[in-house]
Amino acid sequence: MKDQQYDAIVIGTGITGGWAAKELCENGLKTLVLERGRMIKHIEDYHTANLDPWDMPNGGRITREIKERKFKQHRTGYVTDPVCEHFFVDDTKHPYNEVRRFDWIRGYHVGGKSLMWGRQSYRLSEIDFEANKKDGNGVDWPVRYKDIAPWYSHVEEYIGISGEKLGLPQLPDSEFLKPLPLNCAEDDFRISVAKNMNGRVVTPARVAHITEGTKPGLGRTTCQYRNRCMRGCPYGAYFSSNSSTLPAAEATGNMTLRPHSIVHKIIYDEKTKKASEVEVIDAETKQIHTFKAKIIFLCASTVPSTSILMQSTSKRFPNGLGNDSGELGHNIMDHHFVVGAYAEIENFKEKYYKGRKPGGIYIPRFRNIGGDSNSKDFVRGYGYQGGAWRESMSEVVAELKYGPELKEEILKPGGWRIGVTGFGETLPNHNNRMYLDYDKLDEWGLPTITFDADFGENELAMREDMKDQAVKMFKAAGYKNVIGYDSIESRAMGLGIHEMGTARMGHDPKTSVLNRYNQIHACKNVFVTDGSFMTSSACQNPSLTYMAFTARAANYAAEQIKNGNL
Amino acid sequence: MKRRDALKNIGLSAGLIIGTPSIITLLNSCTTDPKTWKPIFLSKDQAEILKNIVDVIIPKTDTPSASEVNVIEFLDKYYKEVLDDERQKWLKDSYNSLVDLIKTKFNDNMTAEKYKDLLDNHMILSGDSDDLSELLKQIKSDTIWAYKTSEFVGENVLAYDPIPATYYCGDLKELTGGKSWSL
Numbered sequence: 010m011k012d013q014q015y016d017a018i019v020i021g022t023g024i025t026g027g028w029a030a031k032e033l034c035e036n037g038l039k040t041l042v043l044e045r046g047r048m049i050k051h052i053e054d055y056h057t058a059n060l061d062p063w064d065m066p067n068g069g070r071i072t073r074e075i076k077e078r079k080f081k082q083h084r085t086g087y088v089t090d091p092v093c094e095h096f097f098v099d100d101t102k103h104p105y106n107e108v109r110r111f112d113w114i115r116g117y118h119v120g121g122k123s124l125m126w127g128r129q130s131y132r133l134s135e136i137d138f139e140a141n142k143k144d145g146n147g148v149d150w151p152v153r154y155k156d157i158a159p160w161y162s163h164v165e166e167y168i169g170i171s172g173e174k175l176g177l178p179q180l181p182d183s184e185f186l187k188p189l190p191l192n193c194a195e196d197d198f199r200i201s202v203a204k205n206m207n208g209r210v211v212t213p214a215r216v217a218h219i220t221e222g223t224k225p226g227l228g229r230t231t232c233q234y235r236n237r238c239m240r241g242c243p244y245g246a247y248f249s250s251n252s253s254t255l256p257a258a259e260a261t262g263n264m265t266l267r268p269h270s271i272v273h274k275i276i277y278d279e280k281t282k283k284a285s286e287v288e289v290i291d292a293e294t295k296q297i298h299t300f301k302a303k304i305i306f307l308c309a310s311t312v313p314s315t316s317i318l319m320q321s322t323s324k325r326f327p328n329g330l331g332n333d334s335g336e337l338g339h340n341i342m343d344h345h346f347v348v349g350a351y352a353e354i355e356n357f358k359e360k361y362y363k364g365r366k367p368g369g370i371y372i373p374r375f376r377n378i379g380g381d382s383n384s385k386d387f388v389r390g391y392g393y394q395g396g397a398w399r400e401s402m403s404e405v406v407a408e409l410k411y412g413p414e415l416k417e418e419i420l421k422p423g424g425w426r427i428g429v430t431g432f433g434e435t436l437p438n439h440n441n442r443m444y445l446d447y448d449k450l451d452e453w454g455l456p457t458i459t460f461d462a463d464f465g466e467n468e469l470a471m472r473e474d475m476k477d478q479a480v481k482m483f484k485a486a487g488y489k490n491v492i493g494y495d496s497i498e499s500r501a502m503g504l505g506i507h508e509m510g511t512a513r514m515g516h517d518p519k520t521s522v523l524n525r526y527n528q529i530h531a532c533k534n535v536f537v538t539d540g541s542f543m544t545s546s547a548c549q550n551p552s553l554t555y556m557a558f559t560a561r562a563a564n565y566a567a568e569q570i571k572n573g574n575l
Numbered sequence: 576m577k578r579r580d581a582l583k584n585i586g587l588s589a590g591l592i593i594g595t596p597s598i599i600t601l602l603n604s605c606t607t608d609p610k611t612w613k614p615i616f617l618s619k620d621q622a623e624i625l626k627n628i629v630d631v632i633i634p635k636t637d638t639p640s641a642s643e644v645n646v647i648e649f650l651d652k653y654y655k656e657v658l659d660d661e662r663q664k665w666l667k668d669s670y671n672s673l674v675d676l677i678k679t680k681f682n683d684n685m686t687a688e689k690y691k692d693l694l695d696n697h698m699i700l701s702g703d704s705d706d707l708s709e710l711l712k713q714i715k716s717d718t719i720w721a722y723k724t725s726e727f728v729g730e731n732v733l734a735y736d737p738i739p740a741t742y743y744c745g746d747l748k749e750l751t752g753g754k755s756w757s758l
Contacts, residue, residue, distance in 0.1 A: 059737075061726070061729060061730075061737065061757075061758065062724045062729065062758075063724055063725055063726035063729055064726075066652075066656070067649075067652065067653050067656055067657050068649070068653070068720070068721070068724035069724075070653065070657045071657065072656045072657055073656060073657065073658070073659060074656070076659075189742065190742050190743055190744075192742075192744045193744040196744075233738050233739065233740045234739040234740060234741055234742045235737070235738060235739065235758075358747075359746060359747050359748070360744055360745070360746065360747060361744070361745065361746070361747040361750050361751060362742065362743065362744050362745070362750075363736070363739055363741060363742065363743055363745060363750055364736075364739035364740070364741050364742035364743070365739065365742075365756075365758065366742040399755075401723075401755050401756075402719070402723075402755060406719070407700065408700065410632075410694045410695070410698050410700065410715065411631045411632040411633075411634075411691065411694055411715070412631070412632075412634065413634060413636050415632065415633070416633050416634065416636060416638075419633075419719050419722070419723065420723075420732060420733060420754050420755055421753060421754065421755060422747070422751075422754075422755040422756075
């Protein structure tokens, strides 16, 4: 096929691809947006969004057939639910390899994981951007909080983040819509923690949901409290590329969206010392197409973006595009979690809630932020996510075998429960890596990816504290049957679906892949703005940060083109 | 049963109740004819025993019994399509033991009262449990889940609220009359 010329190419349509497309198109750049998977149209393609359990075969339980096709995705225990499994890949069709277990959870379709993400949205703080420099792990971030703060605001105002202002230095406030309400048990816990835990805070989860009014996009309106987000929201109440950024890009008339386009390689031009074109395999016909552009935004999500760079070898870059440092594919991080506590709450038997809210509580980091918060056992910190709820049936059910009395009891709600799980920072470690296996090719003749990574001593030491402190908080609140847990089984890297760091930013081209504007040091017209740029992981859910960096990089790129620098 | 036929039959005999949403919902969930239905995982004997047990566990009162909301058909399909090989084998073996027990101990002459005896004597709620007890407990919890997941119970017996549009804490009695939410 003949080359087609654009101003910009965006690879990927997920949470960062959507933002890159919007910002570049709104800056007047003719932009080709490539997506390896199928089209998913907002609302139209959310075919399970309004189904009740009895509308689904087997009450919505995961069938053997799905488990067999998605055996690695199924490690999460939830993404293979029939209500949303169609947004996650078949592992039989898209294999990968593991030296050490790595849970690579993904969806190949327009919108990517922005359709199924957890929607928890927290800013990184100055403490996070300075951490590597201060304790000597990894390399220093070439960005500080003040550089990115306006871009957080830019993104938040557009997508809508609900939350409560706290003024904490370790967790800066966003531009908030009103917070999700706490239920009575969560509020009880909030009051107890404030009283008993030396300044620790319980706050409503900060989530990318519209809690009042509307936001731009395809009719985005207020949350209806159905908590069926992972199926796609017919109200557009949570942010996704499909409901928000892609429609905005489309509206400019500057976007060409091409699904079924697997990017195979970015071609480097030795003469101009820039990337000149992108080679694409049509996922359906397997034909090869090439597209030219002045700039390329790599937003395919951490692992695919890194593998595209690795596949993009040339005389100048024999080890992969931009890989002068040898760090490409290394330092892979994820948050470690599934550690915390749960308990029973005896009060509030006469209370219940109406609605099913899409987020519970958050406990911001309280470790290693100075003074007596500092730990001798580990560096960095963690936050907790959790919530309180009533069990779906009375505890009396366990004591009965049959009959009308049992029938009555199964219809009554059970007691209140509360649970939290920590989300902990993972240190960058050169030995944690992904690489390509050219001996095992996929259906399109592309190399498969091999992971070799795990959590380290700092993370394991942190987990002790994550469990202990959760237990302490529940005990201090007077809750019953407090049980701390640390699920070793569910502790593999990747399970947090926050994989990041494999093309890190840094000051020095010798130790990093990207500069402070997400540009490849030695190939300035390629920008990598998904999670692969992360120099450290912090402990906050990262999507908001990816969006802010993408918007910043896209506007910088547009400005550089206008000034004739790119 | 065919929904239209069912509606027609009820219409002839009980024109007044046909318009009530509950009845229509019950019919919507009724997709199989008990006379011609063939189990796909269980044997016919096992399915018959299961029917009797689930209706002892959740009997008919002013709301339907378990079998009336198709719990048998539901569980038979669930066993086949959802459970893994190991669990399926265990279930088959345990159901066979149950059939044997009923043949030997009860001489195949079962009544609702005898099924209650069976549960009283062989379902061990706490303490050491054997395979038969495990099967009976499994049937109990599966029955409860299948019953609560049925359309009729989900929409008419439990508190049903597909589009709450709000979230707040309130009084249990006022919000749901003391019932659990179905979703």
